[in-house]
Amino acid sequence: MAGTNNINKYISAATRENTRRSYQSAIEHFEVTWGGLLPTTANGLADYLAHYAESLSYNTLKQRTVAIGQWHQDQGLPDPSKTPLVKKVLKGIRELHPTQSKQARPLHLEALEQVIAHLESHISADPKDLLRAYRDRALLLIGFWRGFRSDELCRLHFENIETANHGMKLFLPRSKGDRHTLGRYYFTPALQKLCPVNAFEDWRQVSGLSKGPIFVGVTRWGSLKQDALHPNSVIPIIRKAFKDAQLLEPESYSSHSLRRGFASWAASNDWNTKELMEYVGWKDLKSAMRYIESNASSNLFLSAS
The missing domain is CATH 1.10.150.130 (Tyrosine recombinase, N-terminal domain)
Known part of the structure; x- marks a missing residue:
């Protein structure tokens, strides 16, 4: 037995x-x-x-x-x-019955700035929403600059992150492209604006968490739950933050909007194909191109040639 x-x-x-x-x-x-x-x-x-x-x-x-x-x-x-x-x-x-695949709307940098500014206004103005605002700011900035999927964000643990002045190193024991479950390290640089490292450190300090899942639930009364966020809960969190920040058509965004937004930003800033695929973790070009807007993808090919 x-x-x-x-x-x-x-x-x-x-x-x-x-x-x-x-x-x-x-x-x-x-x-x-x-x-x-x-x-x-x-x-x-x-x-x-x-x-x-x-x-x-x-x-x-x-x-x-x-x-x-x-x-x-x-x-x-x-x-x-x-x-x-x-x-x-x-x-x-x-x-x-052919169907056209629906893609999440990419989160552009200007929209990301608008959402982060709104969350930071809640950090200073509403004590009940303080923990949620710190958590959501860290989730959005790490998700954007790392191009993480929602399930990858939910699997991040404090024990698997190292921070320094120049950036942060994150380890994921498994991900969608990791067929043999070998795990992979990811690096995210510190930035002057919209910094994922500062957002993570702020969240760690205000939450008082030091082990276990990074992104946990927050009750309506503003207290922390113990369990990690479920991947299906990331989309409602994102859409609520976007709606509260008065972004147009918040329902057109999903967790993939962070990944698409970063990919389009990178392509528009002269990253070549190999750099983008290695950074995000794509194994084939077709996977990468699904996340990049047409105007940015043309820049990507030009920069790679």
Whole structure:
């Protein structure tokens, strides 16, 4: 029994939390919302896909097909997602219902300055919002200048950060591109304006935290929670800060806006392709170009030539 528990522990560790949640959501949608039965057949899965072809995106249906297929594999059952019928149905959905990928609006430097100025006004004016303002300022500045994803920001720990006058070194035990979970060090320089190092040190001092997750929740009464922020909570935090700072269309921003904003800023400031990809951690050019605005991407190619 102990051996089985250990096996399950390591199997669970091999699957990322976000992946587990998306798989569970897919199974619940198939069984509860659709009323399907598992295990299912190729025809059953094809019927499900055809029913939601017009209301759900191709990418969503593809993800749910993978999840349902994985469920069958985990049970040692034939995988209907691998059958020619299901593959043809998915191909037909993609042809008849093409969707344009939605990208988060990039956060430009001027907008970042506006948000940070608003947060700093709360630091000096509203004691109840003091901790939240310090936390959000550090989250935004580290997220922007490092181009971190929301899950990477939530995995940052005090024990894995070193600061000095010239900047800060951050260690992430794992990230999306780290397939072998080797971990990676990231460096962020200290800046005269919008400095992520100063924002981090201010947050550490005012929060009194010295170990565990850097970015934790703050209650409505202004006290700290113990657990790290959940990656899904980063977008609401960002949008609230942008709305309060009176940025236009705050709902058009997401956590990817920080990454896109930095990439576009770097491209516009003559970073070449290799420099940008190494700094952010992109493995291929296609990944990088999805985050860069068209006018900035032309500068990127020019600077690389």
